[in-house]
Amino acid sequence: MARSTLYQLVASDLRRTIYSGALGPGDQLPTEAELMTTHQVSRNTVRLALGELVNEGLVTRTPRRGTVVRERRPLLMHPQRELQPRPERVRADGEYREAFAWAVSQEGRVPSQEIEVSIVEPPEEIASRLELADEELAVVRRRLRFVDGQPYNTNDSYFPLTLVAGSEIARPGDIVRGANKVLEELGHRQVRVVDDIWARMPNSAETERLQLQLGTPVVVYVRVGYDEEDTPVRVAMSVLPADKHLIRYELESR
Amino acid sequence: MARSTLYQLVASDLRRTIYSGALGPGDQLPTEAELMTTHQVSRNTVRLALGELVNEGLVTRTPRRGTVVRERRPLLMHPQRELQPRPERVRADGEYREAFAWAVSQEGRVPSQEIEVSIVEPPEEIASRLELADEELAVVRRRLRFVDGQPYNTNDSYFPLTLVAGSEIARPGDIVRGANKVLEELGHRQVRVVDDIWARMPNSAETERLQLQLGTPVVVYVRVGYDEEDTPVRVAMSVLPADKHLIRYELESR
Numbered sequence: 001m002a003r004s005t006l007y008q009l010v011a012s013d014l015r016r017t018i019y020s021g022a023l024g025p026g027d028q029l030p031t032e033a034e035l036m037t038t039h040q041v042s043r044n045t046v047r048l049a050l051g052e053l054v055n056e057g058l059v060t061r062t063p064r065r066g067t068v069v070r071e072r073r074p075l076l077m078h079p080q081r082e083l084q085p086r087p088e089r090v091r092a093d094g095e096y097r098e099a100f101a102w103a104v105s106q107e108g109r110v111p112s113q114e115i116e117v118s119i120v121e122p123p124e125e126i127a128s129r130l131e132l133a134d135e136e137l138a139v140v141r142r143r144l145r146f147v148d149g150q151p152y153n154t155n156d157s158y159f160p161l162t163l164v165a166g167s168e169i170a171r172p173g174d175i176v177r178g179a180n181k182v183l184e185e186l187g188h189r190q191v192r193v194v195d196d197i198w199a200r201m202p203n204s205a206e207t208e209r210l211q212l213q214l215g216t217p218v219v220v221y222v223r224v225g226y227d228e229e230d231t232p233v234r235v236a237m238s239v240l241p242a243d244k245h246l247i248r249y250e251l252e253s254r
Numbered sequence: 255m256a257r258s259t260l261y262q263l264v265a266s267d268l269r270r271t272i273y274s275g276a277l278g279p280g281d282q283l284p285t286e287a288e289l290m291t292t293h294q295v296s297r298n299t300v301r302l303a304l305g306e307l308v309n310e311g312l313v314t315r316t317p318r319r320g321t322v323v324r325e326r327r328p329l330l331m332h333p334q335r336e337l338q339p340r341p342e343r344v345r346a347d348g349e350y351r352e353a354f355a356w357a358v359s360q361e362g363r364v365p366s367q368e369i370e371v372s373i374v375e376p377p378e379e380i381a382s383r384l385e386l387a388d389e390e391l392a393v394v395r396r397r398l399r400f401v402d403g404q405p406y407n408t409n410d411s412y413f414p415l416t417l418v419a420g421s422e423i424a425r426p427g428d429i430v431r432g433a434n435k436v437l438e439e440l441g442h443r444q445v446r447v448v449d450d451i452w453a454r455m456p457n458s459a460e461t462e463r464l465q466l467q468l469g470t471p472v473v474v475y476v477r478v479g480y481d482e483e484d485t486p487v488r489v490a491m492s493v494l495p496a497d498k499h500l501i502r503y504e505l506e507s508r
Contacts, residue, residue, distance in 0.1 A: 074452065083507045195503040198328065199453035199473045199496035217471035217496065219453045242453035242471065249449040249503055253337045 007048035010039050014049060018058055018069055019109075019148045029059060029067040074246040075103055075152070079195055079223065082180075100145055100155075109147050116142045117172045119161060122235075126158050129224050129235045137161040139170045141179065144209060151210045152244060157236040163188060179234070180225070188233045190225035197221050199242060206239055217242040261302035264293050268303060272312055272323055273363070273402045283313060283321040328500040329357055329406070333449055333477065336434075354409075358401050366400045371426045373415060376489075380412050383478050383489045391415040393424045395433065398463060405464045406498060411490040417442060433488070434479070442487045444479035451475050453496060460493055471496045 017023050030038065035046045050067055053059045061067045082099050104111035122130065122138045130138060143155045157179060159169055168175050168182050175182060180190060202210070202218045212218075218239050225234040240247075268289075271277050284292065289300045304321055307313045315321045336353050358365035376384065376392045384392060397409045411433060413423055422429050422436050429436060434444060456464070456472045466472075472493050479488040494501075 079503070080505060083505055189507075191507050193505050193507070195505065197451055197473070197501040197503075198499065199471050201469060201471060215455060217453050217455060219451070219473070245452065247451040249333070249451075251334060251337055251447050251449065253443075253445050253447070 006041060007045045007052070010035070010041060010045060010049035011052040013039070014053060015058065016148075018053075019150065023069050025069050025071045027069045028065065029069070031066060074244050075107075075147075077103065077221075077240075077245060077247045078249075079221070079247060080249060083193065100153075104147050104152075110149070112146045112149070113174075114144045114146075115172070115174055117170065118142070119170070122158050126235050126237070129222070130158060130160055130232050132160060139164050141169065153238060153240045154206070154209065155236060155238045157234060159183070159234055163233060183225075183227075183233055188227040188231070190233060191228050192226045192230075194224045194226075195221065196224075197247060202239070202241075210239070210241055212241055219245060219247065221247065260295060261299045261306070264289070264295060264299060264303035265306040267293070268307060269312065269362075270402075272307075273404070277323050279323050279325045281323045282319065283323070285320060328498050329361075329401075331357065331475075331494075331499060331501045332503075333475070333501060334503060337447065354399055354407075358406075363401050364403070366403070367428075368398045368400075369426070369428055370396045371424065372396070373424070376412050380489050380491065383476070384412060384414055384486050386414060393418050395423065407492060407494045408460070408463065409490060409492045411488060413437070413488055417487060437479075437481075437487055442481040442485070444487060445482050446480045446484075448478045448480075449475065450478075451501060456493070456495075464493070464495055466495055473499060473501065475501065 014029065023029065029035075029050070032043055032046050032050075035041075035049075036043055039046070050059070050061060053067075054061055059067050059069055078099065101111040118140055119137055120140050121127075121135060122132070122140065126138070127136070132138065138158045139161055141157045141159075143157075145152050145155065159179070161170070163186065164170050164183075167186060169179050183190065197219065199217050199219045202212055202216070206212065206218060210218075219242050221238040221240060223234075223236045224232050225236075227233050268283065271283075277283065283289075283304070286297055286300050286304075289295075289303075290297055293300070304313070304315060307321075308315055313321050313323055332353065355365040372394055373391055374394050375381075375389060376386070376394065380392070381390070386392065392412045393415055395411045395413075397411075399406050399409065413433070415424070417440065418424050418437075421440060423433050437444065451473065453471050453473045456466055456470070460466065460472060464472075473496050475492040475494060477488075477490045478486050479490075481487050
C-alpha cells in the first residue's frame with residue numbers, strides 16, 4: 001500500500017473524531033485556521049483533507065456555517081443480494097468479501113470481525129427452525145462485526161452438526177469462500193430462504209457485546225436456508241442496533 | 255350468519271378475557287367445574303368451548319396444569335403477497351379484504367380500521383421518497399388499525415396530489431377495491447416497490463395513538479411504489495409495535 005500523504009493523515013484524524021462521537025451530527029469542525037495550527041500543515045492540505053470528508057458524505061461545507069458533521073446514514077443492508085450470483089463478492093486484496101464488508105467499504109469505512117466456532121445445543125427458537133430433534137447438536141459460527149473498530153452488529157449462523165461435522169464449517173476461523181459454498185459442496189445448496197424480521201429491546205449480554213447506548217432497540221433478522229429437499233440447513237440470526245441499520249428489499253409486481 | 259351455539263358463546267367470552275389481557279400468557283383459566291357454574295352450562299359445552307381455544311392456538315391443555323394461556327404469537331406480515339394477483343384479497347361478506355384484515359381474520363380475531371384523508375405538505379422523509387418539489391402537496395390516507403377493538407398499528411399512505419386530485423384516493427372513506435387499483439386506473443400501475451425496514455423508539459404521539467406500553471420499540475416499514483416510468487406514485491409508512499408484529503419475506507436462489 002502507498003504511504004499515506006499528509007492530507008490523508010489529517011483526514012483520517014478528523015474521521016476518527018467523527019466516528020468516535022467526539023463530534024456528532026450538526027457539530028462544527030474547527031476552522032481551517034485552527035486545523036492549520038493544530039496539525040501544523042498548510043491551508044491547502046487542510047482543504048484537501050476536508051474535501052475528502054465531503055466526498056465521503058461525512059460533512060457538509062457552507063460559507064456561512066463552515067464545516068458541519070452530517071446526520072449519519074444507517075448502514076443499508078440488502079438481504080436479497082446474498083442470493084444472487086454474488087456481484088457483491090468482489091475480489092479485493094485477493095479475498096472475497098461478504099455483503100457486510102462490502103457495504104461498509106463502500107462508505108469508506110473499515111470492516112472487521114471476530115469469529116467463534118462452537119458446538120452447542122441451540123436455543124429453542126433456533127432448534128425449531130432447524131427442525132432438530134431433542135438434544136440434537138448444532139455448529140454455531142458466532143460473528144461480532146466491527147466498523148472502524150467499533151462493535152456494529154452480530155451474526156450467529158447455526159448448522160445441524162450431522163450435516164457439517166468434519167467440514168470447514170465446524171472448524172475455527174473465517175471461510176474465505178463462504179459457509180454457503182461449503183454447504184453446496186456438501187450437497188446442500190440453499191435454493192430457498194425465509195427471512196423473518198422483528199425488533200425488541202436488547203438483553204444485557206447484547207448491550208455489553210455491542211456497546212449499546214441505553215434505550216437503543218435492536219432489529220432481529222433471521223434467515224432460514226432450505227436445500228433442494230426442503231430441509232433447513234442454516235439458520236443465521238443477526239442482531240442489528242436499530243439506529244445503525246436499514247434493511248431494504250426490492251420487489252417487482254407480477 | 256347462523257346463530258351462535260352455546261359453546262361458541264362461552265368460547266367468545268373466554269377469548270375476550272384473554273385478548274383484554276385479564277388473563278396473560280402462562281395464566282390458568284378457571285377449571286371445567288368453575289366454568290360450568292359461572293356459565294351455567296354442561297361439562298360437554300365447556301369442553302367444546304375450550305377445544306375451540308386450543309384449535310386457535312390461544313391456550314394449551316395438560317392434565318397436570320389445566321388450561322393455560324399461550325404466549326401470544328405476533329401477527330405475521332407478508333409484504334410480498336400484496337404484489338401478487340391478490341390471493342389474499344378474497345371476497346368475504348361481499349367485500350374485498352386487504353392483507354392486514356385477512357391475516358387477523360385467519361387468527362379468529364376481528365380487524366377494523368379508522369381512515370382519515372387529508373391534503374398535506376408531507377414530512378421531509380416522505381417528500382424526498384415521492385420526489386416532490388418544494389412545497390408540493392400530497393394526499394395522505396392515514397389508517398389506524400384495530401384488532402378486537404384494540405389499536406394495533408398505523409399505516410399512512412401518501413400520493414402526489416397532482417396524480418390523484420379528483421379521484422377516490424382524495425376523498426374520505428375506505429376504497430373497497432384498494433388505492434392501488436385506483437392508481438392503476440389513473441394510468442400509474444405500480445410495477446416495482448422498494449421496502450425499507452428499520453426500528454426505533456416511538457414518539458409520544460405514537461405511544462398515545464397505539465396505546466403502547468413503556469419501552470416498546472416500533473418497527474417502521476416504508477414501501478415506495480414506482481410506476482412503469484419509474485416515477486414514485488405511493489409511499490406507505492407503517493408503524494408496527496415490535497412486540498406484536500413479525501415481517502416475513504420468502505426468496506428463491508437463482
